[in-house]
Amino acid sequence: MELRTSPIIAVCNQKGGVGKTTTAINLAQALVLQDLKILLIDLDPQGNTTCGFGIKLESIQTSVADLIRDRDLLVDKAIYKGDRLDIIPATPYLARVEREMIGMTNSELRLMRKLDGVRERYSIIIIDTPPTFGPLMNAALNTAQHLIVPVDSFFSLIGIKELLAEMKG
Ligand SMILES: Nc1ncnc2c1ncn2[C@@H]1O[C@H](COP(=O)(O)OP(=O)(O)O)[C@@H](O)[C@H]1O
Ligand SMILES: [Mg+2]
Numbered sequence: 001m002e003l004r005t006s007p008i009i010a011v012c013n014q015k016g017g018v019g020k021t022t023t024a025i026n027l028a029q030a031l032v033l034q035d036l037k038i039l040l041i042d043l044d045p046q047g048n049t050t051c052g053f054g055i056k057l058e059s060i061q062t063s064v065a066d067l068i069r070d071r072d073l074l075v076d077k078a079i080y081k082g083d084r085l086d087i088i089p090a091t092p093y094l095a096r097v098e099r100e101m102i103g104m105t106n107s108e109l110r111l112m113r114k115l116d117g118v119r120e121r122y123s124i125i126i127i128d129t130p131p132t133f134g135p136l137m138n139a140a141l142n143t144a145q146h147l148i149v150p151v152d153s154f155f156s157l158i159g160i161k162e163l164l165a166e167m168k169g
Contacts, residue, residue, distance in 0.1 A: 006039075008115070008125040010144035014159050016131035019150040021048040024128035027148070032084045036123035039079070042090035043111075043140055044130040045098065050089035055080060057091045064088045065097040067114050068107065068139070075114045086122075094136070101135035108135065112143040133162070141167050 011024045021044070028040045042049040043064060047057050062078045067088070080087045101107035115125065129140045141147075147167060151157055 005119045006122045006125050007146055008119075008127065008144045009146040009148060010127040010129055010140040011148045011150065012129045012137060012140060012163060013149050013151065013156055014131055014133045014137065014163065015156040018131075018152045018156045020044075020131070021052065021128050023148060023150050024049055024126050025052050028085055028126050031124055035084070037084050037086075037121065039086050039088065039118065039122045039125045041088045041111075041125065041127045043094070043127050043136050044090055045092050045095035045136075046130070047090045047092065047094075049128045050087065050091070053080075053082075053085075053087055055087065055089050057089075060089050060091050063091050063093065064111070065091065065094040068101065068104075068110050069097050071110070075118050079118070098130075098134055098136050101139075108138045108142045111139045115143065133159070133166075138166070 011020045013020060024040060028038045031038050040049060041064060050057060064078060066073055067075060067078050078088045080089060119125065127140045127144060129137050149160060149163065
């Protein structure tokens, strides 16, 4: 029998301002209203999703950056628990860790491996991503099985082919 694990959805587009964060937050809230238990991961150093939930960036002790950087850190240390919606936050420190990821072994697989330990707790996991095609987006594409690509104009369609190729690879 196949083990039940939660689907992981990444909200991606390498263009900024197309509605990634809004989609990630609204989708998470809508699924919570369906009585589902959701984990929302902020993978953008701007921390908009984190702020959107009223978490003050300066109050964060452990964030998604620490999970990627420190292989021994338990995922629970970075989970901020809500009622049905838990969050792994991001802070500007993630930008520094993204630069370090270039020299890290398996940096694109680290997030996925950390999530293995908590996947059965959630109905769905949603990842908000940064507007750049770098190591963080690569990590999101390696972790997710599903993509939501918000587009708001012709220009935000450019690059989708590359995005999908990366996902397939
Ligand atoms: N579906 C939508 N319709 C209209 N405006 C939207 C929609 N989604 C997002 N916005 C607005 O677009 C701007 C950018 O949204 P945001 O979610 O921060 O984009 P991104 O995360 O891709 O940078 C915000 O001002 C937001 O309120
Ligand atoms: Mg955003």
